[in-house]
Amino acid sequence: METVVSGIRSTGNLHLGNYYGALRNFIKMQEENKCFFFIADYHSLTTHPDPKILHGNVKNVLTEYLAAGIDPDISTIYIQSDVPEVCELYLLLNMHAYMGELAKTVSFKEKARKQPENVNAGLLTYPTLMAADILMHNADKVPVGKDQEQHLEMTRKFARRFNNFYGVEYFKEPIAYNFGGELIKIPGLDGSGKMGKSEGNCIYLFDEPKVIEKKVKRALTDEGPQSPNSPKPDCIENLFTILRVVSTEEIVKHFDDKWNACEIRYGDLKKQLAEDIIAVTSPIRDRILDIQDNEAYLHKVVKEGTEKARESARKTLREVREIMGFKGF
Ligand code: TYM
DSSP states (O other): OOOEEEEEEEEOOOHHHIIIIIIHHHHHTTTTTTTEEEEETTTGGGGOOOOOHHHHHHHHHHHHHHHHHHOOTTTTEEEEEEETTHHHHHHHHHTTOOOOHTTOOOHHHHHHOOOGGOHHEEETTHHHHHHHHHTTTOOSSSEOOOHHHHHHHHHHHHHEEEEEEHOOOOOOOOOOEOTTTOOOOOOOHHHOOOGGGGGOOOOOTTTHHHHHHHHHOOOOOOOOOOSSSSOHHHHHHHHHHHHHSOOHHHHHHHHHHHHTTTTHHHHHHHHHHHHHHHHHHHHHHHHHHHHTHHHHHHHHHHHHHHHHHHHHHHHHHHHHHHHHTTOOO
């Protein structure tokens, strides 16, 4: 049985990008693998969240994990900061992570540009904290969206470097994974490349159907195809990208044919898109409403998950310390 590890930051509600890039894979993979799914609350500290809001965000992700179908009886669900072993492995891995390679990471350069007043060391070492999460359970596969690909390459590099330096075959080299093949990037509805919380262009799993209809209606479009079989501009391609994940092949083909024949009506496309998104999100929304106030259940899930995660983490750390020469007296 392979080991699967992944997490989502506690920065708010989950959106369609989180769902198709990560969460849907979690659910599909849990039957056949040993799975660890956590809430990356340490990672969310890089943007200095208000302490009062942080806890609520952790609860949101936990509730949405369960509502979307992660089964705590077969998967281990935990909050990153409940497993202090992560911090120690992070420290140990940082000794073998170099300033130059960390500073070259695309996500670091982007964040440094977006928040020049707060280019903290946590941002720089974000990939080593991620590697600690993943290597802690010696993962084989890490279900993530396209934007995390480079972080996974770095995790593999850190694992390889550790093995080479200490002359062991200890860590596996985990791969970024998507069930359907290629890693996914869900675009925004505003013509931008990526749906993201900081982009303010998200459709959330918890959005009411009416809100989703409104957001889709407002999606950026152009004046329509000018000649048969012309390439689609980015804003239209984005709508089709989302349609491809939420709809059937027949529906996608129908609108593709309409586009190619210059007969497409964006109103129809948007109506269909909204309907198919709502078919995915509304059962999840209903389950969120069902469990979000069930504190006893949420506590039980986290308590049991933390115990299982820490057991796995303690074992790794004991072995890593031994390999690195911490023998104890
Ligand atoms: P975060 O919270 O930014 O994103 C969580 C997951 O959602 C995916 N995702 C997307 N996928 C497709 N299209 C999008 N528009 C989109 N937006 C987000 C992300 O690729 C990710 O899989 N660093 C991670 C959290 C993390 C982690 C880990 C993941 C911390 N430690 C260890 C895996 C393993 C992150 O930024 O999550």
